[in-house]
Amino acid sequence: MQNRLLAALPPGDFARLSPHLVPFELERGRTLHEPGDRIDHVYFPLVGVISLMALMENGAAIESAMIGPEGAVGLPAAIRQRTAISRAVVQGKGRALRLSATVLHEAWTASPALRDLVDAHGEGLYANVTQSVACNALHSVEERFCRWILSCHDRVEGDTLALTQEYLADILGVQRTTVTAVARSLQDKGAIRYRRGLVDIIDRAVLEAAACECYGVVRRTYDRLLPAAQRQVKSETSAEP
Amino acid sequence: MQNRLLAALPPGDFARLSPHLVPFELERGRTLHEPGDRIDHVYFPLVGVISLMALMENGAAIESAMIGPEGAVGLPAAIRQRTAISRAVVQGKGRALRLSATVLHEAWTASPALRDLVDAHGEGLYANVTQSVACNALHSVEERFCRWILSCHDRVEGDTLALTQEYLADILGVQRTTVTAVARSLQDKGAIRYRRGLVDIIDRAVLEAAACECYGVVRRTYDRLLPAAQRQVKSETSAEP
DNA sequence: CTTTGAGTGTCGAGTCCTCGACAGTCTGCC
DNA sequence: GGCAGACTGTCGAGGACTCGACACTCAAAG
Structure with a gap:
């Protein structure tokens, strides 16, 4: 499960x-x-x-x-x-x-347990969206890019994400050329590798450093509201080992 | 009530x-x-x-x-x-x-009626915040300024809002100088008058034209989810008379 | 094996907004 | 009346992002 x-x-x-x-x-x-x-x-x-x-x-x-x-x-x-x-x-x-x-x-x-879970999930989702309101207004595309990649990485298997720059531009609400520039910059920093619809996460620590606080805030909110996952496959580097 | x-x-x-x-x-x-x-x-x-x-x-x-x-x-x-x-x-x-x-x-x-209301309110608020996520990413400061002024106008008595440009800059997550420029522009268009911590709404139609769609979307969402208000003091100009 | 289309890299002009600085003005308080 | 502080207006350099355009490359389909 x-x-x-x-x-x-x-x-x-x-x-x-x-x-x-x-x-x-x-x-x-x-x-x-x-x-x-x-x-x-x-x-x-x-x-x-x-x-x-x-x-x-x-x-x-x-x-x-x-x-x-x-x-x-x-x-x-x-x-x-x-x-x-x-x-x-x-x-x-x-x-x-x-x-x-x-x-x-x-x-x-x-x-009752299900009612509690539905409620907690709703609260977490609300907190998540609230954070994004601020994030979209205050944070740079690079910060949001990193936040997004990290969030995505937490939720899938492996270290490769299948997504095009065009798609990512939509998600983030920016121009594709901006995504290209940001992706290039992060690749130069050794954080990711971009190859034709695939993003390899090379160095999470670099991504976490370049992401805005929103990534950690939302993640911790879910951890607070929902019972811990059985096994944390990927952990924030700042967390205990 | x-x-x-x-x-x-x-x-x-x-x-x-x-x-x-x-x-x-x-x-x-x-x-x-x-x-x-x-x-x-x-x-x-x-x-x-x-x-x-x-x-x-x-x-x-x-x-x-x-x-x-x-x-x-x-x-x-x-x-x-x-x-x-x-x-x-x-x-x-x-x-x-x-x-x-x-x-x-x-x-x-x-x-049960209260439970329904709490639920509907939560849904409306969530929809509102969701809209703001997109708004902050996609819409100009002027559009958001107008959206905000209109939303505020709907909820207070009279046509004068007490708020400083500094405060508004915080709310919108932008520089005060940007707010000053936008306020000036809207004043020139005859939409508002700005005087030292007070904003007079002169022409709602102009504001509605300059606001992003988010104002109307959120307003209609609340109207759909919550029973109608007894009396609508101010109405969207596009609505029926 | 070739074609087609999707995906990416790049360029450049232009716009919106930031960020710091400073001057001017109004209001309330002493 | 005058002072202090809050508020607004303005300037300008600079950065981030937009927007359109076009060339290139890779992958899959025929």
């Missing part, structure tokens, strides 16, 4: 949910829901990243939050029927478990 | 809350809570604005959301004991009703 929320459920509560959890392949670029869609399914990533994108009237889309194995997409539908606020897009290949919103709602009604 | 949430409560539910609602003067600049504080009181503005500020490690503070008579500060404490995520600062003189978090929690337990 690799999803932090599901792992935190008491065995009995999980057992009742378990038969309804459907394995779901996360395919890069797939849209799970659009703003205004009724949320019929909730996705618990096991590995991989789903981006919640805010859409502007001119068609621009920018990431408001990233959700990986520490959370779930559409979770507020546990509380009551709900329409999506953001577009949810799969960022890269991965695996998730899918659950019908109605089943989830019934489980939520029955399980 | 001028608070939209309280006004939406069924009479019986409100009656049970009513004896515990304490009138509270909103004094400009007063801090209601800091991040990490336990939320002991919830504030329902009747008139006036409270800013939720995200704090950075270097001391910078930038607004993540504005709360007025359409909402409440600290409302999630209704669900369970909670620590504040943002700093809550009174933006300008006004009035509110204050409620103990424990009383609110008991009422929340007893009243």
Whole structure:
């Protein structure tokens, strides 16, 4: 069990949910829901990243939050029927478990532990988005680039991310040429290697030094609100060994 | 009753809350809570604005959301004991009703209508913050300035806002000199008049034209999620007469 | 093996905003 | 009345990012 929320459920509560959890392949670029869609399914990533994108009237889309194995997409539908606020897009290949919103709602009604988890997840997500408001206003593209790469790295397997500069430019809400310049600069510093749609993380310490505080703040918020993950595959270099 | 949430409560539910609602003067600049504080009181503005500020490690503070008579500060404490995520600062003189978090929690337990309202408010606030993530990344200072002035105007009495350019620069996360330039430009267009800590709204239509879409998006989101206000003092010019 | 298209590198003019500095002006307080 | 402090106006150099353009390279499909 690799999803932090599901792992935190008491065995009995999980057992009742378990038969309804459907394995779901996360395919890069797939849209799970659009703003205004009724949320019929909730996705618990096991590995991989789903981006919640805010859409502007001119068609621009920018990431408001990233959700990986520490959370779930559409979770507020546990509380009551709900329409999506953001577009949810799969960022890269991965695996998730899918659950019908109605089943989830019934489980939520029955399980205090699940109610607590849904609440904690909502608070964490809110804190995350709040941080991004400030981040987008105050921090440079390079800082935000590093924050994003690190957050993504935490949520996937391996040290290679499949993403183009064009895509990253969208996510960050900047021009592609700016991303190119930043990527080049970080490559020169030995932090990453960029090769045609793939980013290799070479040196996390360099990335952490170049990232804004937002990376650590959000990560620690989730650690505070949600039960610890079984095993931390990657750790902040500043943390205890 | 001028608070939209309280006004939406069924009479019986409100009656049970009513004896515990304490009138509270909103004094400009007063801090209601800091991040990490336990939320002991919830504030329902009747008139006036409270800013939720995200704090950075270097001391910078930038607004993540504005709360007025359409909402409440600290409302999630209704669900369970909670620590504040943002700093809550009174933006300008006004009035509110204050409620103990424990009383609110008991009422929340007893009243399905209140639970729905808390949930709807949370969703609206989340949507608001999400919009601001995109806004801060994609929109010019002038657009954001106008959005902010309009949002504020909706939530106070009269057409004059008490705020300095320095304060506004903080809120928006930009330099004061930039605010000065933008204010000057809008004054030249006849949208506002700026005089030493006071902004007169002269022509809302001009402001709405110069504001980014975020103003209308957030406003309509609240209208969709919360029961209509009794009387709309100020309306979007694009709305029906 | 060749073609096509996606992805990247680069250039340069232009704009928006920063950042520090300083002068001027209004308000409230003594 | 006059002083102190808060607030606003202005200047200018510089940096970060935009925006359009184009050439190049790699990978996959035929």
